[in-house]
Amino acid sequence: MHYDVIIVGAGxxxxxxxxxxxxxxxxxxxxxxxxxxxxxxxGGAVMYHGxxxxxxxxxxxxxxxxxxxxxxxxxxxxxxxxxxxxxxxxTVFRSRFDEYLARRAERSGVExxxxxxxxKAAVSEECAEVVLEDGTHFTSEFLIGADGVNSxxxxxxxxxxxxxxxxxxxxxxxxxFLVGEEGVMQATGxxxxxxxIIPAEDRISYGWVFPKREHLAIGVAGAGNQMSAxxxxxxxFVRKTELRTGVDLIPDSKRTYFLGGDGLGSRNVSVxxxxxGDAAGFVDPMMGEGIAYAMQSGVFxxxxxxxxxxxxxxxxxxxxxxxxxxxDEFAANFAMAGWAGSKGASFAESMLSKIxxxxxxxxxxxxxxxxxxxxxGIPPFVLRKLPRSLPGIIRHAxxxxxxxxxxxxx
Ligand SMILES: Cc1cc2nc3c(=O)[nH]c(=O)nc-3n(C[C@H](O)[C@H](O)[C@H](O)COP(=O)(O)OP(=O)(O)OC[C@H]3O[C@@H](n4cnc5c(N)ncnc54)[C@H](O)[C@@H]3O)c2cc1C
Numbered sequence: 498m499h500y501d502v503i504i505v506g507a508g509x510x511x512x513x514x515x516x517x518x519x520x521x522x523x524x525x526x527x528x529x530x531x532x533x534x535x536x537x538x539x540g541g542a543v544m545y546h547g548x549x550x551x552x553x554x555x556x557x558x559x560x561x562x563x564x565x566x567x568x569x570x571x572x573x574x575x576x577x578x579x580x581x582x583x584x585x586x587x588t589v590f591r592s593r594f595d596e597y598l599a600r601r602a603e604r605s606g607v608e609x610x611x612x613x614x615x616x617k618a619a620v621s622e623e624c625a626e627v628v629l630e631d632g633t634h635f636t637s638e639f640l641i642g643a644d645g646v647n648s649x650x651x652x653x654x655x656x657x658x659x660x661x662x663x664x665x666x667x668x669x670x671x672x673x674f675l676v677g678e679e680g681v682m683q684a685t686g687x688x689x690x691x692x693x694i695i696p697a698e699d700r701i702s703y704g705w706v707f708p709k710r711e712h713l714a715i716g717v718a719g720a721g722n723q724m725s726a727x728x729x730x731x732x733x734f735v736r737k738t739e740l741r742t743g744v745d746l747i748p749d750s751k752r753t754y755f756l757g758g759d760g761l762g763s764r765n766v767s768v769x770x771x772x773x774g775d776a777a778g779f780v781d782p783m784m785g786e787g788i789a790y791a792m793q794s795g796v797f798x799x800x801x802x803x804x805x806x807x808x809x810x811x812x813x814x815x816x817x818x819x820x821x822x823x824x825d826e827f828a829a830n831f832a833m834a835g836w837a838g839s840k841g842a843s844f845a846e847s848m849l850s851k852i853x854x855x856x857x858x859x860x861x862x863x864x865x866x867x868x869x870x871x872x873x874g875i876p877p878f879v880l881r882k883l884p885r886s887l888p889g890i891i892r893h894a895x896x897x898x899x900x901x902x903x904x905x906x907x
Pocket of ligand 1: 616791
């Protein structure tokens, strides 16, 4: 069978790209190696800048919790909190979220094949081709590699080395803990709409506690080449969380997985093909947030391929517009996140605790999470708001300084 587009992988990147390709009139085949629903190791926090690409379509049954804020808990137990009156994201179980996106694509007319593992992929001047484990093969005008961080498409097309470069990917371990609604309320101080992020003292890793309806998603992650002691790190993080919250934590099952990579520093396009999502390496280098970037890169790939198809162009230069769109949208965020991440927990603490709870800071956090501004848009936004906000900021800084001093032992 011959298609306009074949997409390998039905995660957030592939399912959104499939929906968008199909809605632009391209015949689209989506291949997924598992039967759905399938699970994916993930904290399950989907930020609003990804959700908005679904035009508010996400059903309530897929949403575990609506999220309105972030709380950073530093090694000495100091906290910085930013809570908005606008929703900044949701928590989900990836099995349900990803299946919803796949069925949405299927309902729109995409041909979805489950239990279809791609073992070979190739592109030439004439066409793109993939071969499944059982020998079935398909051809297309364009190929999208959306097959995650261990992408076979990226390696088959020579866009990534056969062996993973651990300096360029992260590594994480996570688990869902069934604690009941009461446990979620107790662990979150009766506010289950806040994501907790806990930077580690050693500056190479961080942990998280994300509230779901009856579960807590808890995990740790850090640079791939520095996470050899992942299991003890995870176990000790869970023990500390147990002590801090007073909630007994017994994991459903622990899962380890690689995170993203150097998406903007790598080649993601060749003749007739584009890599998206984790296959391309589009993950925030500080927090490991990748779902929204995966979805956005899926939209960009569909836009570029639809235009190339209309103009009957399949060359790398034409498709490179995709890389440019991703750079324009993601570069400032990734650069700022990489810089802040490299500074470590004490830097984050000294910066964030000064502005904790301030309305302007919470508004900015919400706007970034909602995709209304990027990190690069923060300084001009602050400058515009500053004259009106200055008296409040000074009052806030004085108050937090006084309360910090009164907390210090004499
Ligand atoms: C521990 C951990 C916690 C995380 N927490 C968060 C979080 O809370 N929020 C967030 O935004 N991001 C988080 N991330 C990152 C996020 O999970 C990824 O960025 C996101 O899943 C990328 O989506 P994707 O569609 O590109 O890839 P994936 O979700 O990995 O989907 C790829 C799909 O391709 C399929 N596939 C693979 N190979 C083949 C093949 N050969 N043939 C056919 N199909 C194939 C897979 O089965 C899979 O369904 C986390 C990552 C980790 C490791």
